Amino acid sequence: MTLTPEQRIELHGFNNLTKSLSFNMYDICYTRTTEERDSYIHYIDEQYNADRLTKILSKVTEMIGAHILNIAKQDYVPQGSSVTILVSEGPVDEAPKEAFEESPGPITGNVVAHLDKSHITVHTYPEYHPDAGISTFRADIDVSTCGEISPLKALNYLIHSFETDVMVIDYRVRGFTRDVTGHKLFIDHDINSIQNYIPDEVQRLYDMIDVNVYQENIFHTKCKLRQFNLDNYLFGHKKEELPPEEQLEITKKLKTEMEEIFYGKNITY
Known part of the structure; x- marks a missing residue:
């Protein structure tokens, strides 16, 4: 939904709502031997090293219209990487009307808007089962923004940036802002599901479950x-x-691994 200028709410000061997107992706693999497992972990570390993750997050920053203030990145031994980007603030009155539109967002290109007091982080976790031959790569990405634009605009690009067998996505709006009369606003846009921001062609590839707490502005x-x-x-x-x-x-073994991650519990046959 695109708001007309007449429909937009006039605020008292800055929009203080915080919108947080947490995106967890899992890549599952079967490695028959210790050598294959070590090769897989080495491949993942090369594929998703701190430099490449920085490029992905920098593209997210560009897409949501923010400006990078600082980048901290680190590759770990024996495996894993982390990147944290602090992005700059900007005037809310320059945010576009389409900031409120429910859409998947672009894979490349820009969504022009300005953000305030925001950050983007990613941490990777290559893991393996000691006996079953299962190796799992997990990437945890957090995009937290203040102001009118939602970080869900970057979700489509993030999905296409990783090889994903299972995704767990959380979106929450926290805090409140005020209109010019002092009335509190605990959310400033309409949303009923994160799926509104996932393209149809991607939705056809996945089984999806929603667990939403609408009265708390929590979407899962x-x-x-x-x-x-x-x-x-x-x-x-x-x-x-x-x-x-x-x-x-x-x-x-592989299907059990994916189902356990998907349902969030161990499965015994």
Whole structure:
């Protein structure tokens, strides 16, 4: 929904609402040997090192119209990376009308707006099961903004920036601002689901569940890939190299891993 100038609320001072997007992505892989596991973790560390993550977050900053004040980044031993970007403030009255529009947002390009007292962070966590051969890569991204624009505008780009089997997405509006009469506003835009900001072509790829607390302005969406091709989850070999019974066993382990992450609980068969 795009607001006309007549529909926009005149505020008392700056818009103090904080909008926070937390995006957790998971990449699942099966590594048969210790050597394959170590190679997978090395591949992930190279694919999502601090320099590349900085480029991704810098693009997010550009898309939501902010300006970088400071970047802190670090690659860790034995694995993992972190990046934190502090972005600058700007005048609210220059924010565009389309800041309130429900849409997936661009994959590239700009959404012109100004933000205030905002930050963007990412942390990566390569992990593995000690016995089952499962290796999992998790990236946690947080985009926190003040003002009129929502960080959900960057969600489409973030989804396309990572190889994602399972996504867990949280969006929350915190605090309050005031109109010119002093009346408190605890949210300044209409939203009923994070799915409004995920393109249709992406939604067709995933099973999705919403758990929303509307009265608290808390929105939660979980996504799991619908189609499963074992070749996409084997690191270092192809499924035709494995006997059928091993293919079935590996498939069961991988699907169990994804379902446990998706539902947030251990599954016992």
